[in-house]
Amino acid sequence: MLSEFQIQQTFTGKNILFGVLNWGLGHASRMVPLINTAIKYANCVVICSNGNALLWLKKYYPGLTFIECNSPDVKYGSNKMLTYFNLFKLYAGYSKIVNMERTEVSDIIKQYEINLIVSDNRPGIYNSSIYSIYLTHQLYVKAPFSLSYIASKLHANFYKPFNEIWVPDFESSSISLAGKLSRNYFNDNRIKYIGPLSRFINLRLSNISSDRYDLAILSGPEPQRSILENKIIKEYLLSNKNLKLVRGVFTRETVNCNSSSIEIINNACDSQLVELFSGANKIICRSGYSSVMDLFFLNQMKKAEFIPTPGQTEQEYLASYLANMK
Numbered sequence: 001m002l003s004e005f006q007i008q009q010t011f012t013g014k015n016i017l018f019g020v021l022n023w024g025l026g027h028a029s030r031m032v033p034l035i036n037t038a039i040k041y042a043n044c045v046v047i048c049s050n051g052n053a054l055l056w057l058k059k060y061y062p063g064l065t066f067i068e069c070n071s072p073d074v075k076y077g078s079n080k081m082l083t084y085f086n087l088f089k090l091y092a093g094y095s096k097i098v099n100m101e102r103t104e105v106s107d108i109i110k111q112y113e114i115n116l117i118v119s120d121n122r123p124g125i126y127n128s129s130i131y132s133i134y135l136t137h138q139l140y141v142k143a144p145f146s147l148s149y150i151a152s153k154l155h156a157n158f159y160k161p162f163n164e165i166w167v168p169d170f171e172s173s174s175i176s177l178a179g180k181l182s183r184n185y186f187n188d189n190r191i192k193y194i195g196p197l198s199r200f201i202n203l204r205l206s207n208i209s210s211d212r213y214d215l216a217i218l219s220g221p222e223p224q225r226s227i228l229e230n231k232i233i234k235e236y237l238l239s240n241k242n243l244k245l246v247r248g249v250f251t252r253e254t255v256n257c258n259s260s261s262i263e264i265i266n267n268a269c270d271s272q273l274v275e276l277f278s279g280a281n282k283i284i285c286r287s288g289y290s291s292v293m294d295l296f297f298l299n300q301m302k303k304a305e306f307i308p309t310p311g312q313t314e315q316e317y318l319a320s321y322l323a324n325m326k
Helices: 004-011 026-030 032-041 051-060 080-092 094-112 148-158 224-239 270-278 289-297 313-325
Strands: 015-020 044-049 065-068 116-120 131-135 164-167 191-193 213-217 243-246 262-265 280-285 304-306
Touching: 004 032, 015 032, 015 051, 015 094, 026 032, 026 051, 026 289, 032 044, 044 051, 044 094, 051 065, 213 270, 224 243, 224 262, 243 270, 270 280, 280 289, 289 313, 304 313
Parallel strands: 015 044, 015 116, 044 065, 116 131, 131 164, 164 191, 213 243, 213 280, 243 262, 280 304
Antiparallel strands: none
16 A cells, blocks of 8 residues: 555655546545645645536635646436436536547646646546546446446546556455455556555544434535435424534535524535534535545444435445445
8 A cells, every 4th residue: 555655755846736526525525635745745736626616625625736628527317317417418528528628628737837636537648748646546436236346437437648647546445445446457557556545544533422413424426416405404394302513515605494403504624524524413414435434534434324426326235235344
């Protein structure tokens, strides 16, 4: 497994371009440890993303250089079949998107004298003349209708040009957080496990002895984020149980439930989230891999109630895998 020291050596003295996928906020938040290391050891750090991921990273790192590199928005459907359809439609035209991104990257490299690329699930953030690292936990892509092998092969073709593949999980399958998703499916010798990543890696829960409320942390593309939000609010209005709900949205618009037992927060910084985790009796969230890594580092896995996004086969697998692992 790649050590923290080896990552530091990789970043030292480099001008680094980070490419971050805009698919909820998980990909942005899990890059925090790597970006923090780059800030300490690299000469220059440039971050390339779009949408809410870009907004979140700009707020998190107000002093860094950001470039908007557009990629298509991920759109889930209101049900599982619509989500399948939207995802297949996205992947069908993905080669064209990747080629367009690589043209943009060439200009960025010249402007900022980039000599290292670290791309989280954005195969378009790549250049053949620059040492390029691809970050992913999905070497095995869980797909519907028995298409997992084909989907995994397509994904492997997209990251084929990269010099290294970094996997944010444990190398040993016995303690893996991602299960078979992160295993070396095609025996690729470029794969290096770097251990789980979380922005909470150096934070600890406060010493709150009594559990006081249930906590819901929402994320991911619409409309499924809002569908789950409405469902949870309705359930807790009927139950009168105490709930704190973090919506995970960048808006000043507030939601008023007219209930003293429900507190709704649009967004929260790291320290606020840690305080919220500390007093939670139960943590309701999507079974996205970044959420799994966050809960692991905060030692809160046993409190988690994972609700996979309908049609998001990776989340469905993770929820089932973690339930079996207890």
